[in-house]
Amino acid sequence: MTDRVTVLRPAIQAALDKGGIDAICEIIAAQEVTISKLEARITELEKRLNKNSSNSSKPPSSDGFKRTKSLRPKNTGRKPGGQPGHPGQTLEQAGNPDIIIPISLETCPECSSDLGSEPVLDLEKRQVLDLPPIKIQVTEYQAERKICPQCGKPFTATFPANVCGPIQYGPAMQATMSYLNVRQLIPCARTAEVCQDLFGHRPSAGSVVQAVVQCANHLAPAVDEIREIVAQAPVLHADETGIRCIGKGHWLHVVSTGAHTLYSYSPHRGAEGLAAGQVLPDYNGILVHDFWSSYDMLDIDHGRCNAHLMRELKAFVEDGHAWAGNIITALIDMKEAADQARANGETEIPDDRLAQLQKPYDDWVAIGLEAHPERPKQSGKRGRTAQSKETNLLRRLRDKREEVLRFTTDLQVPFDNNQAERDLRMVKVQQKVSGCFRSDEGAKRFCTISSYISTIRKLGLNLMESIKSAFNGDPVKFTS
Numbered sequence: 001m002t003d004r005v006t007v008l009r010p011a012i013q014a015a016l017d018k019g020g021i022d023a024i025c026e027i028i029a030a031q032e033v034t035i036s037k038l039e040a041r042i043t044e045l046e047k048r049l050n051k052n053s054s055n056s057s058k059p060p061s062s063d064g065f066k067r068t069k070s071l072r073p074k075n076t077g078r079k080p081g082g083q084p085g086h087p088g089q090t091l092e093q094a095g096n097p098d099i100i101i102p103i104s105l106e107t108c109p110e111c112s113s114d115l116g117s118e119p120v121l122d123l124e125k126r127q128v129l130d131l132p133p134i135k136i137q138v139t140e141y142q143a144e145r146k147i148c149p150q151c152g153k154p155f156t157a158t159f160p161a162n163v164c165g166p167i168q169y170g171p172a173m174q175a176t177m178s179y180l181n182v183r184q185l186i187p188c189a190r191t192a193e194v195c196q197d198l199f200g201h202r203p204s205a206g207s208v209v210q211a212v213v214q215c216a217n218h219l220a221p222a223v224d225e226i227r228e229i230v231a232q233a234p235v236l237h238a239d240e241t242g243i244r245c246i247g248k249g250h251w252l253h254v255v256s257t258g259a260h261t262l263y264s265y266s267p268h269r270g271a272e273g274l275a276a277g278q279v280l281p282d283y284n285g286i287l288v289h290d291f292w293s294s295y296d297m298l299d300i301d302h303g304r305c306n307a308h309l310m311r312e313l314k315a316f317v318e319d320g321h322a323w324a325g326n327i328i329t330a331l332i333d334m335k336e337a338a339d340q341a342r343a344n345g346e347t348e349i350p351d352d353r354l355a356q357l358q359k360p361y362d363d364w365v366a367i368g369l370e371a372h373p374e375r376p377k378q379s380g381k382r383g384r385t386a387q388s389k390e391t392n393l394l395r396r397l398r399d400k401r402e403e404v405l406r407f408t409t410d411l412q413v414p415f416d417n418n419q420a421e422r423d424l425r426m427v428k429v430q431q432k433v434s435g436c437f438r439s440d441e442g443a444k445r446f447c448t449i450s451s452y453i454s455t456i457r458k459l460g461l462n463l464m465e466s467i468k469s470a471f472n473g474d475p476v477k478f479t480s
Contacts, residue, residue, distance in 0.1 A: 171471035239420035244436035305417035
């Protein structure tokens, strides 16, 4: 404070000498304006620091070790752990064990009497699940060479179509290398190390890359079938995420359902990127997505991700805006009503009940806009007038009301876009492990194989057998 007075004293004295009280008032007014701007800037920076995955679109990985509060309702009455009806998972004894080792009871443990000739009353069974020794199996094909006695020419018997060279890896080994590298995201050198540790044979990193290349080629027809299926889905989820490729920021897009996944790669995020998967330009169903503006260019019915909206609303709740908390409550009430209707086998929420549920949403959006009215356009200035973040969100809730609440009017539309977001999680893990893709072709191969693997897992099929069958020229037929 003393330093500030020392600095201001000459300015105040000069103002007195020059203009008296009026000049001092001008200095104070100018300082108040500066202080007001600095306070607003500090408030904005504090809001940025308080952003996390629960109140913004920031990824959970940016939260560090700080736990965020869930948006789910509290005090639901449910106990921790598995809920009634959850199937659970536990070890169960096999009905047909591979090996049976009998344990005889020859003498009495107490009196040492001979029990060898006594009848067996019952058997107590205990089973041990373990892996047999795993090693590379070498199969040698020996094609006979003979000379035809009729024409005198030498001929060699034809090798099987999938035996192409003097030495090569078979379908199971190629499937394993592709699986470890693409699905488990183990780099090529470490994939070779895993093979050495598990199978006693170390392939080269180049062999791993070649297996992935061949895998993508074999799976391409199956992924074309996935593309046809998702293009006909009545409801489709869409999302995108940034990736690094050849040292540049590119994009990986996904369109998916609960049973099928299609990834595509593009250097672009907008319309050109959305078209890379060859689905969205001509799609005619309901597309569920966030508020990225490029999706709005598609002339289709839209469903909005309410999980995104609730995170934004939570940030305003933390700023003390009551209307934001009440809109969250209204959205949760509507979600619970939609979930209950589906559980009851209903195809829609009755109109009177729907109107009752939607009214609080409309009322609180209107109240929010009264508290944060739109700023009028200033004459002489080009472009749109900048609005506050509160106003921008409330206008979206108002203008996109039909799309935000579509999950209440069409029960096949979900409340959020979690399906697409879950399908993108492994992509982010891949980027954290590998850092980037080294080529466009590498990114496209990753999309092809990941589309097949994700779909296989959703359908509950045996993953390794499905990949191996593709190397044998018979990938899973999704359209049959």
